[in-house]
Amino acid sequence: MTTPLQNDRLLRALRRQPVDVTPVWLMRQAGRYLPEYRATRARAGDFMRLCQTPELACEVTLQPLARFPLDAAILFSDILTVPDAMGLGLSFSEGEGPRFARPVRSARDIEQLSVPDPEVELRYVMDAVRLIRRELNGQVPLIGFAGSPWTLATYMVEGASSKDYAQVKGLLYDQPKALHRLLEVTTQAVIAYLNAQLAAGAQALMVFDTWGGVLTPRAYREFSLAYLARIVADLAHKTGDERAPVILFTKGGGAWLEAIAATGCEAVGIDWMVELGEARRRIGDQVAVQGNLDPAVLYAAPDHIRQQVTEVLTDFGPGPGHVFNLGHGVQPGVNPEHVRVLVEAVHELSKPYHSGVGR
């Protein structure tokens, strides 16, 4: 576990320290667009077994790193493992849509929830983290992650993916105190889960607030951001070591970047609906920014991918504090060779923005 890190670009960029080239990793870099992922997934039988078998989770985590010169690995798992460990009974139906057998619908349901012990109910995740760290052997850092309490709550209350959030927003507008109790226990679960990932070896953390952007500004501050801030504040600092950087990402949260940056996180994830130069001007003096290529660019021809990479790099401009990523996950229909073009283009085309940094 103490193998020195051979590539620390990600951690340096997240701390806004100089780097030789802009580090790049991609949300869902391990996923259905890779034939080797689909093969492992088929071997696992179902998606939950893939998440719950540390050897298989490790295998798919490492698959994109074997193909592309990525600067980070991200734990392969699902944000819904936490509510599953809270007793909601997660399964994935055809098309991989999540479903909870016991969704949370009433104040009484909420009272019965408790915080799982990450080394018991979520032991399989911690074993995967330990195994991945061992297998990575210092090649690149490992990012751990969790869903935001609000985002988890949407699934816990709706019981599945939702188009209009009727149930959870009904709770929000009708019984805000009950929703706060749900978010409180979920926040405690997320903090314990992320701290356990750090203890198991995660070197950076990301919190995915996938559905924060469906809230009004007032509701976002009260029901999502407040809990993101709690998570950032309550993560365990390692003694005698630098804090593992925390990246917060609210999809559709472009209006609230300043408030997200003010939580004390090290970096803010940016979707493609915000121009990266604007994001930098607004929050770049406090945090690193991660993003923000439109994932659909990966459907375009290689020349056009390189051109769009150039635009993102130009938007951010010279100097440290940028982690290249998509504005959302790699889509399943993408040609893996296009991902290679993207990753190589970031390293090649970002050199001029880091001149003077010898490595």
Added chain:
Amino acid sequence: MTTPLQNDRLLRALRRQPVDVTPVWLMRQAGRYLPEYRATRARAGDFMRLCQTPELACEVTLQPLARFPLDAAILFSDILTVPDAMGLGLSFSEGEGPRFARPVRSARDIEQLSVPDPEVELRYVMDAVRLIRRELNGQVPLIGFAGSPWTLATYMVEGASSKDYAQVKGLLYDQPKALHRLLEVTTQAVIAYLNAQLAAGAQALMVFDTWGGVLTPRAYREFSLAYLARIVADLAHKTGDERAPVILFTKGGGAWLEAIAATGCEAVGIDWMVELGEARRRIGDQVAVQGNLDPAVLYAAPDHIRQQVTEVLTDFGPGPGHVFNLGHGVQPGVNPEHVRVLVEAVHELSKPYHSGVGR
């Protein structure tokens, strides 16, 4: 057609003139949440027939007005009638998802598109507008509408609703000139269609840019906003009459309100992700603003609906220039009595914001 308008609150508010109470209408106020709509829809057999039969389109347009003291009617139709008239072959499958038999996939497909004559291929819409105006008999104004060229293009290229816009964004990033040709012919079709609605009796117009918010800022300006501006500029002013106000609505376009307002439109629709006071500060000296209650509030109990109405009215503050609406359409699962609570609350609770205006 020359019956004087008995309730001109909407038109006055859109022109930022004083009103006695804030006018209110709701996107999808005629729709599946109403049992009488579902009955007419069942009688029509399928959704296209409902749109294409002027008597039925008129009937459902008027249904919410028979129930609630709304300040406007909006033509019942679908944004996809325009590409259907361009020859793409629209149908609605189960669950009312749209589908085109002949989606646009290549530059060659695009070259073959032409601008339909609204009084021929879309005669059924114009007949509906004329019939609704007659039946309304000056009770409230009638709003006509169209989809934005970009939003129509997403359906025309994908052939159906899309989750990731792979095809149309592939075109955007790979063959931008071909996409511009598609947007050009669609823009001409939309302009002809809206001008025909004005000639048939529409008293205000709204352009729905439902999917502008999935674009990057740069792509939004180039592929959606530029065409919205063209539409606003090219609509026929009536001689000897005030121009029919035009409302532009880009869902997810909160970052671009200034640019939308600068097109010359009379009003900008605001989704619930922007605080209305902020919207007013940013663009309220140029245009009226319409919105922006979270549609999910209609799932809450009446007291909570009234409280949320108060918040929206407070956010906007006193004075003219506000049209109350949701930030998106009424959802099918909503209790119609909750809509009544909302509409009545707007009139009752907005009075103090318009003091001094006697009627």
